[in-house]
Amino acid sequence: MTRGPHWEQAPDRDQKPELNLFGTDPLSEDAEPTLDTVIVGGRIPVGERFEEAAIGIRDGRIAAIGSDAALDRHARARIDARGLWILPGAIDGHTHMEAPAFGAQSADSFESGTAAAAAGGVTSIIDFTLGTPEIPLGRQIDLRRQQATDAMVDVALHAEIVTSEQARLEEIRSAVRAGVSSFKHYMIYGERVDHGALLKSFRAIAAAGATAMVHAEDQEVVEAATKQLRRCLPQGMMSLPRSRPTASEAVAVSVLVCLAELTGAHVHVAHVSTAAAVNLIAAAKRRGVAISAETCPHYLLLDEEVYKSENGRQFSVVPPLRTAADNAALWDALSCGAIDTVVTDHCPFPRSAKDRPPDPLQAPCGLPGVETMLSLVFSFGVRTSRISLSRFVSCVSSRPAQLFGLSPTKGSLQIGADADLTLFDPHAAWVIEAGALHMNVDFSPFEGWKLVGKTRSTLVRGRPVFRDGEVLAAPGWGRFTPRHTNRDVPKKETP
Ligand SMILES: [Zn+2]
Structure with a gap:
């Protein structure tokens, strides 16, 4: 994806943000950093494909989706996601x-x-x-x-x-x-x-x-x-x-x-x-x-x-x-x-x-x-x-x-959604061993299974909670998420 970034004020939580991956409002060339973090070098899912895109995070939410070059200079911190997929958590x-x-x-x-x-x-x-x-x-x-x-x-x-x-x-x-x-x-x-x-x-x-x-x-x-x-x-x-x-x-x-x-x-x-x-x-x-x-x-x-x-x-x-x-x-x-x-x-x-x-x-x-x-x-x-x-x-x-009434705040890569993101390496080969996992149990039903595809980093509301094998979150960072009702749940899946 090479077009300019889309940028807008994060909407109120109750408002449904518009999905617009390819907006054209350019950021000002000489703007001060206005993003807390930008994730560069990764690819995001668009239908059946993955496309190159940078994601800008501000106040724990996705604030911009655009090209690496356009977003990078506006951020205080950057996360290098080269070779990784950026998935909604x-x-x-x-x-x-x-x-x-x-x-x-x-x-x-x-x-x-x-x-x-x-x-x-x-x-x-x-x-x-x-x-x-x-x-x-x-x-x-x-x-x-x-x-x-x-x-x-x-x-x-x-x-x-x-x-x-x-x-x-x-x-x-x-x-x-x-x-x-x-x-x-x-x-x-x-x-x-x-x-x-x-x-x-x-x-x-x-x-x-x-x-x-x-x-x-x-x-x-x-x-x-x-x-x-x-x-x-x-x-x-x-x-x-x-x-x-x-x-x-x-x-x-x-x-x-x-x-x-x-x-x-x-x-x-x-x-x-x-x-x-x-x-x-x-x-x-x-x-x-x-x-x-x-x-x-x-x-x-x-x-x-x-x-x-x-x-x-x-x-x-x-x-x-x-x-x-x-x-x-x-x-x-x-x-x-x-x-x-x-x-x-x-x-x-x-x-x-x-x-x-x-x-x-x-x-x-x-x-x-x-x-x-x-x-x-x-x-x-x-x-x-x-x-x-x-x-x-x-x-x-x-x-x-x-x-379950978490959308669109959770489960989507949309402007205004919580920056709950999984940086996933689709080529990483690994073997499940209960002893190497973080779960408090000495058994996995999949012990010894060989897999390809592994989480490299996880962000919850913009904060890295896991990176390269290490849990970074402080206990208590996770918070209770109130859910809305299903009155507008589509019977069929919506993209
Ligand atoms: Zn159960």
Whole structure:
């Protein structure tokens, strides 16, 4: 790109900035430095291509996009991004930092988990309140925000709805006003809300213009499959996928499609793992149902065969890992947009916690992922041509921002957007080793995997939080990001 820079006053946060990469307002030749930082020598995504462009940052926001020569002389500091892609920072829409789960506590605090996020090019996470039936939603949000004060990247929250209590449903509007505009339900576990309660909750959520997020596994199907297994010989870790068969997800998703259609609520299906669920979601989308979906790197890249290995119980996760055919269907769905986003469901436990229970099925379920997501999706999605470059940028950044009310402040390279940027080296070859990562856990499900593509540097609101292997952010630099509602979420992806 060689034309002159575009330059304008950063708009108010609530105003949608115009995307204009090729504006022609020239900067004055002899102007004083008016940018805090300029990133030169890199390339930015424009559709399916990358184009040379410099990015100027002022007051934590993108203030100019233009040529290196035009912007360089206006900046107080410069970052050399030669050979690197400048991506809108990745947004991990599903994490569980320092959260109680399965009788244990996930191993990453907000501090260590967001340090790992920074190292992996993730500039925002969306975590969860700790749903409690007796505590008002507003209080739950405050408590979780206090826990997250040491974060190094920005943090937003989904609120867990773990009860059909009318009082909690009446608090949905005030939670939305507090910047929490999506509400997570479980169709399984002790926190389960039944179909009647889902219906009531979806109506309240639709009225507030918010999003209903759901963990979709059908309790009755799982119970029947588990009972059946008890009559068979012990099957070790293979009991996990067999006790939670494909039908458990498909039945749950079919209920969600029905309830989404009846209530008009935007329903977001968490961590989709099966081809059967993908087909139901794709068909519902074609009919115009307001439904969206996410999957995780482990459902794209691992299958149930790992449960037969010596290390099998380290891979315990729910929904469980599926088959190679499911992997392939998920990639296809990600490619065409039937699945909107990739998230990690980051919920790590140390090896010792998974090894401790005598019954492998009692091992706490959850996997680490926030630090490796971007490189895995690039390496095994883009480089293998399973997904396009534009889908890559979309599924890890712009689409989660659109779906969850962070756009256009997050998830875009637009004038006025937060300068949340990932400087990504598409040629760097590296090998995943749990011991070399920043996550507070001694296991990676991708240990020893060879990747190409690595985050070199990460900026959150203009400040470098990670550079060349080193986390630079001070705990507390990350801040709570209030989200708006989905009233203007495009059903289909917008570029
Ligand atoms: Zn989760």
